[in-house]
Amino acid sequence: MTEQEFVTKATDLTKQIVNAVADKEYTKLASLAQIDSSWVEEGQTQEEAFVSFGEWLDGQLAMWEEDEERSFVIDHFDESCLEEIVLEEDNTSFATYNLTNAGEELDFWFELKYRIENNEHIIVTLNVNI
Numbered sequence: 204m205t206e207q208e209f210v211t212k213a214t215d216l217t218k219q220i221v222n223a224v225a226d227k228e229y230t231k232l233a234s235l236a237q238i239d240s241s242w243v244e245e246g247q248t249q250e251e252a253f254v255s256f257g258e259w260l261d262g263q264l265a266m267w268e269e270d271e272e273r274s275f276v277i278d279h280f281d282e283s284c285l286e287e288i289v290l291e292e293d294n295t296s297f298a299t300y301n302l303t304n305a306g307e308e309l310d311f312w313f314e315l316k317y318r319i320e321n322n323e324h325i326i327v328t329l330n331v332n333i
Contacts, residue, residue: 204322206290213288213317216327217300218280221313224302225277229257232329239314239330256331263311264304278303294319299332 204212216235223231232238233250243252264275286298300313316328 204319209290209296209317209319209325210288212325213296213298213315213327214282214285216317216325217285217288217298217315218282220315220327220329221277221280221300221302224257224260225279227257227261229253232256236315236327236329239328241330275304275309277309278306284308288317290319 219235220232223229223235230250230253232253233248237249238252238256242256243249244255247255260277264277267275281303284301284303286300288296288298290296296317298315298317300315302309302312311331311333314330314332316330318326320326
């Protein structure tokens with residue numbers, strides 16, 4: 204896989220992840236990415252961990268709505284919120300995606316670790332930095 208192919212595929216995966224979160228399709232995330240082990244409780248599947256993550260995220264947004272008396276949602280993918288993806292020599296990459304609400308950056312962002320498996324498939328591990 205060339206670097207350009209990697210960047211294109213990694214960007215597309217990131218878009219699908221962000222849009223699934225924006226659409227609150229948390230169970231869909233397990234087919235797109237892995238969640239960082241810090242989000243997984245003992246005995247949980249990736250799908251269950253993503254559902255727990257979604258519940259946490261919905262709770263954060265609801266808390267801000269209550270505090271600020273306005274709506275909070277995760278916006279759909281905007282390429283300008285994605286840090287440049289660069290393929291390293293070890294076939295990995297790290298990037299951040301700044302989550303937004305109505306175009307305004309939120310107080311947390313996604314950390315995305317990409318790695319190429321079998322020279323064709325990209326595995327993404329998702330974490331949230333608060």
